[in-house]
Amino acid sequence: MSTERELQVAPIVPESVMHNTKALSNIQSLTASIFGVAAGILGLESYSGFLFYLIFSILTTMLFYTVRVAPTSLKSGLGPFDTSRYFRTQYEFWTGGIFGGLAGYILTWTLFYGLVRA
Amino acid sequence: MERKWDLDERSSALVDGEKGGLTENGWPELLTPNSQLPSSSWTRGPDSRSLDSRSRQPLTTAAASNHQNVWTGSFDYWILFPITVVMILTGVLRHYVTVLMASAPKKVEQPAVKEQRSLIHGIAVRSNFHALTEPSFSARRDALTTAYETGAYLKDPDRKGQPPANPMTDPGAMDGMMGMMKNNMAMIIPNTLIMSWINAFFSGFVILKLPFPLTIKFKSMLQAGVATREMDPRWMSSISWYFLCYFGLQFVFNLLLGNEAAASQMAQQMQGMAPQAPNMFGPGVDPDKQFQTEAENLAVIDHYSVLDGVEERLLQGIKSK
Numbered sequence: 218m219s220t221e222r223e224l225q226v227a228p229i230v231p232e233s234v235m236h237n238t239k240a241l242s243n244i245q246s247l248t249a250s251i252f253g254v255a256a257g258i259l260g261l262e263s264y265s266g267f268l269f270y271l272i273f274s275i276l277t278t279m280l281f282y283t284v285r286v287a288p289t290s291l292k293s294g295l296g297p298f299d300t301s302r303y304f305r306t307q308y309e310f311w312t313g314g315i316f317g318g319l320a321g322y323i324l325t326w327t328l329f330y331g332l333v334r335a
Numbered sequence: 336m337e338r339k340w341d342l343d344e345r346s347s348a349l350v351d352g353e354k355g356g357l358t359e360n361g362w363p364e365l366l367t368p369n370s371q372l373p374s375s376s377w378t379r380g381p382d383s384r385s386l387d388s389r390s391r392q393p394l395t396t397a398a399a400s401n402h403q404n405v406w407t408g409s410f411d412y413w414i415l416f417p418i419t420v421v422m423i424l425t426g427v428l429r430h431y432v433t434v435l436m437a438s439a440p441k442k443v444e445q446p447a448v449k450e451q452r453s454l455i456h457g458i459a460v461r462s463n464f465h466a467l468t469e470p471s472f473s474a475r476r477d478a479l480t481t482a483y484e485t486g487a488y489l490k491d492p493d494r495k496g497q498p499p500a501n502p503m504t505d506p507g508a509m510d511g512m513m514g515m516m517k518n519n520m521a522m523i524i525p526n527t528l529i530m531s532w533i534n535a536f537f538s539g540f541v542i543l544k545l546p547f548p549l550t551i552k553f554k555s556m557l558q559a560g561v562a563t564r565e566m567d568p569r570w571m572s573s574i575s576w577y578f579l580c581y582f583g584l585q586f587v588f589n590l591l592l593g594n595e596a597a598a599s600q601m602a603q604q605m606q607g608m609a610p611q612a613p614n615m616f617g618p619g620v621d622p623d624k625q626f627q628t629e630a631e632n633l634a635v636i637d638h639y640s641v642l643d644g645v646e647e648r649l650l651q652g653i654k655s656k
Contacts, residue, residue, distance in 0.1 A: 246586040256546075263547040324583025328415070331543035 229305070237303050241281065241310065242317050248277045249318025250325045257329025270322050274315050282310075414537045414573050421532075422580040425525045426588050432521050437514075446490045450622055453479075453488040457629040465641045476633050483630040486623060529577065537573035545569045 252273045256266050282300065290302045304310040443451075457479050464472050482488055541558070547569075549557070554568040557575040571579075 243589060246589055250586045261546065266546055318586075320583040321586040322583075324579050326546055327543055327579060328419075330546040331415070334544070 234305060238309070238313075241304075242314060244281060245274065245277065245314030245318045246321050249274060249314075250321040253322040253325030253327075254329050256322075256326045257331075258333050260330065260334060261326075262330075266326060270319070270326075271315065274318060275311075278311060278314060414540055414542050415576065418533060418537070418573060418576055419580055421529060422577070422584055423587055423591070425529060426584060427591060429521055429525055430588075430592050433518065436517050436521065444490075450488050450490045453482070454622070454625055454629060457483065457626075457633060461629070461632055461636060464636055464638055467638075468640055468642075469638055472638050476636070480630045480633055483626040486626065488626065489622060526581075530574070533573055533577050540573050541566070541570045542573055543571050543576060545571055 249270070252270055256269050259269075261269055282298070286300055286303055287297070290299065291297065293302060298307075300307060300310045460467075460472070460475050460479065467475070544567075545557075549568045551568055554566075557568060557571040558566065
């Protein structure tokens, strides 16, 4: 059976996909700006700042997975770290937020770095 | 307060911190540079780290101009916060202006609606054929294909085969363009205004230090209006704070306006950069050609139903439990 026919037998609801993606990108952009505040207050510079962002945004995604995705997804027989029950691609889930929140992170990071060190 | 500068001597002026206090109304005093300059405060060196961030940069735009007014004190709050607040408020205002300016959908003539809807009907049948049984799909296909090929759904069947009318002469097309223009205007006018406002009031101030290093190429972008050659490109002027706000304030709009509004703002920002997808019913599109294409698309469909073999699938699902 081809994948196209599988999709037709069990169709994906675009509204649900939109809602899930929106919830994820929302939490990513908000937490990214808060991480920016934290990094600015800590006075992180250059690589350590970006590393801070990378680690904490991955941590946020991990928490999102364990709290919201994992309970039902594991129960339905999917493997660990498999988000296909709620998200279309794995790539979108794990790395989409990193780029989405970067602009907000840099903004608040710069602002609080400037304010605290000034 | 000891101040160290690694600036070029011909560059802008600086003022000793003790000389410039705040005036009674809280605004930093305007001082004439080069008058009370202790020569000891000049240090020249490549080490930009000696530039203590506590000594705010009383730099001015034109190093060549004779009468430079220099601010001292922590004036950056008077630049940072106005710009940020104005950016946020403009975003909110722009959202409501677009909402208010959105013109109600124009009343379309019945034949024109028929033309559009029948095409959409064809597309819907083509993309959802698997939900139909074989006889009902072929009945729909036959009816649609015949109607498409004879031009029964066309707005004015007499014009079939003729080139489409000039979009400039069609009043309906002009309306669509006006709507696009309005949206673009709501984008361009505030941006131009804010940029000229920042240039008029705050140009030449170095207000913030980026927390990450940049190459020298960014200097002309970040320090526009600050005519110093040896300053670290990490220091940024007020106009670059504007750009940082422009791209980074998305999360604020997310909070303030809700998701849809923020998404539309983002889409508008992107609109300036990416070319638009061609409009399906836009001006200059020949509906007859669209109908012919759709008839061909319908004709080549190899029909099957999702219910083919559903018994086996059901039995397998029950057995595996």
